Amino acid sequence: MSVPIVSHGRFIVDGKRVLWQTTSPIKSEILLTDTAVYKRSSTNKTFKLLVKESPINRMITAVLTGNFNDRDWLLSVAESADFSNSCLKMLPKSPQLVAVFTSATLCNQANNQRQVLLVDKQNNKTLIEMNISKEQLTPEDKLSLEHP
């Protein structure tokens, strides 16, 4: 892609679930659980199932929630892109994931900033830059995370 696709929003991580709320370019919500992915658009009240029992989805959820282990991943320490921080580089072990996914890199930066870099087999990169905040979950967030 000549132009990167950029979206902004909030990542809410709770236990083994991630709620990805985008605010731009459009408002939408994606809920990642260890068994399925659900989607809710700005006009809908309920989540709709997108994918079920997908190993890729399980992998993404594990990376974003920190629920990973060295049985499924080859873990190593790496430098961040600007060499300012040390990062954890994760290579999948499962042949099924190796076929579509190259690596995930998690970096802890200063000022509560975090970076997650996902690279697929076509060398497409998904860079997630996060500002960590420890806010209380709103009742709406709680309700969303509890779906289905």
Next chain:
Amino acid sequence: MNILEWSPKTKALLWFSQCLVILVMLVLSYLVNPIVVNSDISRLFKSQGHSDINTVNNQIAQQAVKSQILLVGNTDKSHAIADSKLLAAQLLSLNEIAHVKSTYDNLPTINRIVLQYLPYRQWLLSDKYKRLLESKQPDKLFEHQFTLLNQMVDPNVSLTLEADLTLSLADYLSRSYLPTNTLVLENGSLIAQHNNKYYVLVVFESNASGLDINESQKVVTAIKQLLPTHQSEVLYTGSIFYASEASSTGQFEMSLFGTVSILIMLLLVWWGYRHVSSLLATLSIIVISVLYGMCALVIAFDEISIVALIFSITLIGISADYSFHSLSEIFFTRCMPKNPLKEVHRSLSMGFLTTAAGYLVLLFSPFILFQQIALFTIVGLAGAYLTAVLLFPWLIANKVVNTPPLPPFIIWLNNQHRKLTNYESTHYIVLITVIVVAIAFGLFKGFNDDVRSFYNVTSNIQVNERKVKDILGQKDEPQYILITGTTAQVVLEREEELTMMLDQHVKYNNLAHYKGITQWLPSIKKQKFNAQLMVNAQANGMFDKTKMLLGQATPILRPDIKSSQYLTLPVWLESPLGRLFKNQIMNVNNKYYSIVRLSGLNNVTAIKASLIDFEESYMVNKVDDISQQITQFRELLANVLLIALVAAWVVFALRFGLKIASIAILIPTVSIVLSLAVSVFIQGELDIFNMVASILILALGLDYSVYYAEHGFEKTITITTLMSALSSIAVFAILLLSSMPSIQSFGLTVFIGVIFVFILAPQVTKWQKAHA
């Protein structure tokens, strides 16, 4: 010249000649077409038909019959894989097994599937994408495209995005129609995880198309011998395991019932006639009748059902009647040595004709099982009849010098029978019949025509099958929809219309899922329609937002969108995904047939009702279709019974007059009603086998009526009917020990029916006296 007037020696020569012909025919048929005894219980009620649809359905059934599944399970994945490979190698070394598969290197990966579809991008649209294009709301389409982009590391998106900025192909491939994810491909093995164990899939095919009893048993015995050599748990399912069980049960029951029946028969003969020649005669009549029956089956059928053979053991009890009738005449009357059976020849002939006529009804039934039972019995009885008439005069008559006295029990029984013919007893019989029938009517739960209830399967096989289905997540129903058409494209277009209807049923929870090839291969008509839809959408600015997000200024539709190189059936069937669907489309006699498989059926009636509006589309459900045919046949059988009674009444009326004819048909009628009533007491419901048993009761009842009508209340008739009844009772009572509910039902009704026929038959003589 009348054959009956021939000397016993000439008759015997004639018998030996025709017997030799039959034996030569049997040997030749065996050499040309060796007997295949089939133990596939699923084919017991296979109806015969020669339409193309039947051919297709039989091919589909055959595919299912040949394929067997094993799952090798272990808590250690590497052990499970190693054991599965060892088991596969061991299976392959068995001669009876044609093909074993434990590694699946050629299964389509997501990458291969995406690459296969890439040349056809923008002609393949999901229903949702199509609806969004038709909605003419660019925001909604963009929201859907953004959701796809927002799913991180989705290969469907990453592999297609560069070639298809509309994301229509990514969306098409993201639908959750792909085969279940329960099985995961790992180093060539397909592995499912279940309750902390890893199960590796091993699939094998047996060599032959049918399931010969020897073959299925050999394969299953060999497999079961292999299993303890592995540390891993091995689960199995497939028709061969069912067939093996049916064949071992069938062979055991056939030999047990056959041996016991012959022993009882010989003991009866010894008790009744006390002469070696009587044993020889009865034994010869049984052997000959079985040989004749077998000869007819071998000539008429390619495969013989083992269940039909178990049923056919009843021939022993029926054919022995001819021996008893002849022996009573030869032993206890002063018959002419030159033609000792002259007096009983007419009753023997009428007895044969009535029984054969009864079984003839079954010969024209739509089910192979009944056809085989009927043919075996009719031809077997013909052999028994010929043996009695032609061989017995030579075999026995000269050996019996003195007429021995009748056993005292027979004289006592004859007297008791006489008492039953007085008017008071008749009133009691009528009263008891009315009461029994009234109670049975109250208890009657209806008819059970469900073909699945006619045989039992041991829990071990069922547990294995349930576990395999759980682990593999199989929910496929036996029902499927068959769509026909003159060309592949016509079939695809019809299937597309039909699946729109099925989508509605999924929405209303009448159906959980369906699998059809148009989910992955749209018809060319639909691809053209989709292409036009995309062109119109671009003209309407539907992709403007996407273009902006992706930084594209140029049109994002492929330049050759109106090309003629659409995805066709032959191309698709050679693709990695298409190869998995090869069994779902067939070409038989220049007609195409596509199969839509159904899962999680909750409302078959609603789907069947919707199908009426669709051309050349049929719901196929072998089990339900056969059960429905059984219902129709059962109803037909009831009518045939009535017609047979009327026909018998006419024949009897011509020979014995109206009164005797009326009472003669009342005897089997009352016996049938009473035996069905008693069957209701015991079973609660009746099935086709109880009804088939009625035919036999009718035949035996008419036989006994003929004996009494022809010969009056003779003590020799008492011994003949007693021996006949006891032999029939013994043979049919043994069937109650069978593990198959169908055989039990049949045995129970005939067993009870024969008792009533024996008790009631002398009633004919009362009217005979009046008639005289």
